[in-house]
Amino acid sequence: MNREEYQKLVKKHEPKENKLENTIYSFLIGGSIGFLVEGIIQVIMNIFTIGRIEAGTWACLIVIFVSSLFTALGFFDDWMSKAKAGLLLPTTGFAHSVSSSALDYKREGLITGLGSNFFKLAGSVILYGILSAFVLVIVKVIIGG
Secondary structure (H helix, E strand, O other): OOHHHHHHHHHHHOOOOOHHHHHHHHHHHHHHHHHHHHHHHHHHHHHHOOOHHHHHHHHHHHHHHHHHHHHHHOOHHHHHHHHOHHHHOOHHHHHHHHHHHHHHOHHHOHHHHHHHHOOOOOHHHHHHHHHHHHHHHHHHHHHOO
16 A cells, blocks of 8 residues: 555545534634633622732633643543634633643652643743744834834
8 A cells, every 4th residue: 555545545534524613613612711701800800899900810810720720630621622722722721731731740750740841732832922022022122112
Protein backbone atom coordinates (compact mmCIF):
# COMPACT_ATOMS: atom_id res chain seq x y z
CA MET A 1 0.00 0.00 0.00
CA ASN A 2 1.51 3.31 -1.03
CA ARG A 3 1.10 6.65 0.71
CA GLU A 4 -1.84 7.86 -1.44
CA GLU A 5 -3.84 4.68 -0.88
CA TYR A 6 -3.20 4.92 2.85
CA GLN A 7 -4.36 8.55 2.95
CA LYS A 8 -7.57 7.61 1.08
CA LEU A 9 -8.20 4.78 3.53
CA VAL A 10 -7.67 7.08 6.51
CA LYS A 11 -9.95 9.74 5.00
CA LYS A 12 -12.65 7.13 4.39
CA HIS A 13 -12.72 6.00 8.03
CA GLU A 14 -12.15 9.41 9.59
CA PRO A 15 -15.19 10.64 11.53
CA LYS A 16 -16.92 13.55 9.85
CA GLU A 17 -17.10 16.76 11.84
CA ASN A 18 -20.12 19.02 11.55
CA LYS A 19 -18.32 22.37 11.52
CA LEU A 20 -21.45 24.53 11.48
CA GLU A 21 -22.92 22.71 14.48
CA ASN A 22 -19.61 22.91 16.36
CA THR A 23 -19.30 26.63 15.57
CA ILE A 24 -22.80 27.40 16.81
CA TYR A 25 -22.33 25.25 19.91
CA SER A 26 -18.99 26.90 20.72
CA PHE A 27 -20.49 30.34 20.20
CA LEU A 28 -23.37 29.57 22.55
CA ILE A 29 -21.10 28.07 25.23
CA GLY A 30 -18.57 30.91 25.03
CA GLY A 31 -21.36 33.50 25.05
CA SER A 32 -22.98 31.83 28.05
CA ILE A 33 -19.68 31.97 29.93
CA GLY A 34 -19.33 35.65 29.05
CA PHE A 35 -22.91 36.29 30.20
CA LEU A 36 -22.29 34.42 33.46
CA VAL A 37 -19.07 36.33 34.14
CA GLU A 38 -20.82 39.63 33.44
CA GLY A 39 -23.45 38.60 36.01
CA ILE A 40 -20.70 37.81 38.51
CA ILE A 41 -19.16 41.24 37.87
CA GLN A 42 -22.49 42.96 38.49
CA VAL A 43 -23.08 41.01 41.70
CA ILE A 44 -19.59 41.82 43.00
CA MET A 45 -20.02 45.51 42.11
CA ASN A 46 -23.35 45.71 43.94
CA ILE A 47 -22.44 43.69 47.02
CA PHE A 48 -18.99 45.15 47.68
CA THR A 49 -19.56 48.59 46.10
CA ILE A 50 -16.32 48.49 44.12
CA GLY A 51 -15.54 49.68 40.61
CA ARG A 52 -15.94 47.68 37.43
CA ILE A 53 -12.20 47.07 36.95
CA GLU A 54 -11.76 45.61 40.45
CA ALA A 55 -14.94 43.56 40.10
CA GLY A 56 -13.69 42.25 36.74
CA THR A 57 -10.43 41.20 38.36
CA TRP A 58 -12.29 39.31 41.07
CA ALA A 59 -14.60 37.69 38.51
CA CYS A 60 -11.57 36.55 36.51
CA LEU A 61 -10.04 35.04 39.64
CA ILE A 62 -13.32 33.23 40.39
CA VAL A 63 -13.48 31.79 36.85
CA ILE A 64 -9.84 30.65 37.06
CA PHE A 65 -10.44 29.01 40.44
CA VAL A 66 -13.64 27.25 39.33
CA SER A 67 -12.02 26.02 36.10
CA SER A 68 -9.01 24.69 37.98
CA LEU A 69 -11.23 23.08 40.61
CA PHE A 70 -13.39 21.39 37.97
CA THR A 71 -10.23 20.17 36.22
CA ALA A 72 -8.94 18.71 39.49
CA LEU A 73 -12.30 17.02 40.12
CA GLY A 74 -12.01 15.39 36.70
CA PHE A 75 -15.09 16.48 34.78
CA PHE A 76 -13.83 19.60 33.00
CA ASP A 77 -12.14 17.43 30.35
CA ASP A 78 -15.54 16.02 29.35
CA TRP A 79 -16.97 19.53 29.05
CA MET A 80 -13.92 20.65 27.08
CA SER A 81 -14.32 17.83 24.53
CA LYS A 82 -17.98 18.76 23.98
CA ALA A 83 -17.78 22.56 24.04
CA LYS A 84 -14.45 22.78 22.16
CA ALA A 85 -13.53 26.42 21.49
CA GLY A 86 -16.42 27.68 23.62
CA LEU A 87 -14.48 26.66 26.72
CA LEU A 88 -11.00 26.64 25.25
CA LEU A 89 -10.68 30.28 24.26
CA PRO A 90 -11.88 32.10 27.38
CA THR A 91 -9.88 32.24 30.58
CA THR A 92 -11.32 28.83 31.45
CA GLY A 93 -9.22 27.14 28.76
CA PHE A 94 -6.01 28.72 29.98
CA ALA A 95 -6.73 27.74 33.60
CA HIS A 96 -7.60 24.22 32.46
CA SER A 97 -4.36 23.84 30.51
CA VAL A 98 -2.24 24.92 33.47
CA SER A 99 -4.18 22.76 35.96
CA SER A 100 -4.25 19.65 33.79
CA SER A 101 -0.52 19.71 33.08
CA ALA A 102 0.15 20.14 36.80
CA LEU A 103 -2.14 17.22 37.65
CA ASP A 104 -0.58 14.96 35.02
CA TYR A 105 2.83 15.17 36.70
CA LYS A 106 1.92 15.48 40.40
CA ARG A 107 3.15 11.95 41.20
CA GLU A 108 6.69 12.86 40.16
CA GLY A 109 7.04 15.30 43.05
CA LEU A 110 6.95 19.01 43.64
CA ILE A 111 10.14 19.92 41.77
CA THR A 112 10.48 17.47 38.89
CA GLY A 113 6.74 16.91 38.56
CA LEU A 114 4.72 20.03 39.26
CA GLY A 115 7.49 22.59 39.06
CA SER A 116 8.98 21.53 35.76
CA ASN A 117 5.70 20.76 33.98
CA PHE A 118 3.30 23.36 35.38
CA PHE A 119 3.30 25.60 32.32
CA LYS A 120 3.95 22.88 29.77
CA LEU A 121 0.75 23.53 27.81
CA ALA A 122 0.35 27.22 28.64
CA GLY A 123 4.00 28.17 28.28
CA SER A 124 3.76 29.00 24.59
CA VAL A 125 0.79 31.30 25.23
CA ILE A 126 2.73 33.13 27.92
CA LEU A 127 5.89 33.31 25.80
CA TYR A 128 4.23 34.73 22.71
CA GLY A 129 2.03 37.04 24.78
CA ILE A 130 5.09 38.59 26.39
CA LEU A 131 6.97 38.71 23.09
CA SER A 132 4.10 40.40 21.22
CA ALA A 133 3.62 42.91 24.07
CA PHE A 134 7.34 43.74 23.90
CA VAL A 135 7.21 44.26 20.13
CA LEU A 136 4.09 46.44 20.38
CA VAL A 137 5.71 48.62 23.05
CA ILE A 138 8.77 49.09 20.82
CA VAL A 139 6.50 50.03 17.90
CA LYS A 140 4.62 52.49 20.10
CA VAL A 141 7.87 54.09 21.30
CA ILE A 142 9.15 54.40 17.72
CA ILE A 143 5.89 55.91 16.47
CA GLY A 144 5.90 58.30 19.41
CA GLY A 145 2.61 57.49 21.09
